Amino acid sequence: MAQTLWIDVEDLFEYARSNRRPSGIQRLAFQIYGVLQAQYGDSGVVRFVRHDPARNSFRCIEWAEIAALFRGLIEAAPSANAASLSTISPHPPARQFIRKAVHRLPESLRVPATDALVAQEVALRAWSRLIATSIRSAIRSPLRLARHRRHDSVGAAASRADEFDTVAAAGDVLLVLGSPWSHPDYASLIRRQRMRRGLRFALLVYDLIPLRRPEWCERGLVRLFRSWFGGVLPLCDQVFAISQATAADVESWAQEQGIELPGPVIPIPIGTGFDAASPASLQRTPRLPPPGSYALIVATIEVRKNHLLLFRVWRRLLEELPRDRVPTLVFAGRIGWLVDDLMQQIANTDHLNGKLLIIEDPSDKELVSLYSGCLFTLFPSFYEGWGLPVTESLAFGKPCFISNRTSLPEAGGKLARSFDPDDLQDAYAKIRNVIEDRADLMRWEDTVKREFTPVSWSTTVEALLQGLRQPLAAVTDGVIVTPPREALISAHHSEG
Numbered sequence: 001m002a003q004t005l006w007i008d009v010e011d012l013f014e015y016a017r018s019n020r021r022p023s024g025i026q027r028l029a030f031q032i033y034g035v036l037q038a039q040y041g042d043s044g045v046v047r048f049v050r051h052d053p054a055r056n057s058f059r060c061i062e063w064a065e066i067a068a069l070f071r072g073l074i075e076a077a078p079s080a081n082a083a084s085l086s087t088i089s090p091h092p093p094a095r096q097f098i099r100k101a102v103h104r105l106p107e108s109l110r111v112p113a114t115d116a117l118v119a120q121e122v123a124l125r126a127w128s129r130l131i132a133t134s135i136r137s138a139i140r141s142p143l144r145l146a147r148h149r150r151h152d153s154v155g156a157a158a159s160r161a162d163e164f165d166t167v168a169a170a171g172d173v174l175l176v177l178g179s180p181w182s183h184p185d186y187a188s189l190i191r192r193q194r195m196r197r198g199l200r201f202a203l204l205v206y207d208l209i210p211l212r213r214p215e216w217c218e219r220g221l222v223r224l225f226r227s228w229f230g231g232v233l234p235l236c237d238q239v240f241a242i243s244q245a246t247a248a249d250v251e252s253w254a255q256e257q258g259i260e261l262p263g264p265v266i267p268i269p270i271g272t273g274f275d276a277a278s279p280a281s282l283q284r285t286p287r288l289p290p291p292g293s294y295a296l297i298v299a300t301i302e303v304r305k306n307h308l309l310l311f312r313v314w315r316r317l318l319e320e321l322p323r324d325r326v327p328t329l330v331f332a333g334r335i336g337w338l339v340d341d342l343m344q345q346i347a348n349t350d351h352l353n354g355k356l357l358i359i360e361d362p363s364d365k366e367l368v369s370l371y372s373g374c375l376f377t378l379f380p381s382f383y384e385g386w387g388l389p390v391t392e393s394l395a396f397g398k399p400c401f402i403s404n405r406t407s408l409p410e411a412g413g414k415l416a417r418s419f420d421p422d423d424l425q426d427a428y429a430k431i432r433n434v435i436e437d438r439a440d441l442m443r444w445e446d447t448v449k450r451e452f453t454p455v456s457w458s459t460t461v462e463a464l465l466q467g468l469r470q471p472l473a474a475v476t477d478g479v480i481v482t483p484p485r486e487a488l489i490s491a492h493h494s495e496g
Contacts, residue, residue, distance in 0.1 A: 004172045010051045011178040022073045024388045029177040035461045037063050060163045170198030177204045187231030200237040207385030208249045216304035218337050239265045242386045243407035266467045271457035273395045291373030294328040298389040302336030306380040313428045332359045371396040380421045387411030397449035
């Protein structure tokens with residue numbers, strides 16, 4: 001790697017402001033961050049940045065801050081109340097009105113108006129911090145040494161903010177591995193860095209669910225994601241995807257929108273499991289069911305994940321089989337959006353008379369225990385970008401039922417058993433079979449333990465770096481010149 005790789009991590013900090021536990025996106029991105037840091041952090045070739053709204057630029061951030069933030073997310077105690085309805089917290093009404101007003105302006109005025117609003121917000125926050133700091137300072141009467149240390153810390157922070165502006169150079173890569181679509185005008189931020197510094201821009205895409213299946217998303221997210229993706233995709237010098245299904249989705253959507261991609265979208269292999277989720281961290285808590293007594297789905301409880309199908313399957317199982325032969329159904333995950341009817345049905349049946357257990361916001365240690373103790377797992381989702389719970393289940397040696405849609409057959413391979421997520425009878429028959437035929441379930445589990453091959457996160461990073469070594473763009477006299485599409489395709493095939 002000859003150039004510096006600048007990785008935008010602002011979305012992780014934005015996510016942590018309103019969420020107690022990481023979702024799959026944050027987990028996946030952090031694993032890649034960690035490998036890049038371990039391999040290249042000391043060399044300075046890989047750098048992490050956050051947004052600097054006052055400059056409409058970026059500022060450097062130390063790895064220790066990122067690691068501490070993520071550690072706080074995975075170690076957070078489970079929340080007592082239901083989680084928020086989306087991974088993006090809603091803005092106050094006044095701010096929503098202002099944002100809508102700005103987006104109605106002509107495009108020539110939209111960017112400067114956004115810059116002005118962002119700068120105003122930064123200034124207000126700065127004044128708030130100044131006032132709060134002044135009050136604390138007056139109350140605590142700090143010693144001179146403490147004042148010097150604080151001054152040095154502020155100076156170091158300012159130096160880091162300047163560092164990106166002075167070090168970033170033409171040919172460097174700005175890489176986005178997370179979910180920055182809550183930024184009011186991310187395309188403007190990227191466009192500025194490409195034009196002023198000659199940076200190349202690379203993006204990892206998880207899925208296009210808000211565009212392809214908006215009926216399964218909150219309306220605000222659909223508008224937000226459409227605006228963000230439509231703005232940033234034309235600026236990409238390289239696009240990665242977490243599955244072949246997502247890569248095909250991106251290429252198809254770009255063609256429909258008349259957006260010419262710089263080359264083929266590259267699907268990368270996704271690592272198996274997470275550092276925090278190891279058998280050594282097994283922890284049983286009072287809210288977990290006894291090992292061997294339950295089937296498990298690990299997913300946010302939202303309409304797209306198709307928990308309703310499992311609710312209906314289990315209701316029928318309880319009607320047709322003796323109660324003691326039906327394992328408890330465990331929903332492990334926060335309560336998401338568009339599931340009010342399902343939650344009401346669950347409540348009305350008294351959680352299927354105790355045969356359905358909801359474990360909200362499970363900790364990583366609880367997840368390890370849940371995977372380790374289940375009979376099998378289920379993932380009947382209608383639409384996925386990859387399917388981390390599928391590979392997690394297989395990594396724990398647990399059989400997994402999946403839907404036969406989008407990326408899930410990629411994730412499960414020949415070791416998972418699939419059904420049509422729209423076909424209640426298909427799902428019911430296959431699930432009932434393994435409940436009644438425990439010998440078949442044991443043979444299936446033995447096969448999973450014997451044949452599943454985990455993928456290391458180093459393999460994921462290697463695939464990313466392989467893609468970034470392509471001749472994405474050249475910079476001549478400050479002007480970005482993208483190589484012909486044929487050259488990019490040729491380079492991709494010669495390296496693959």
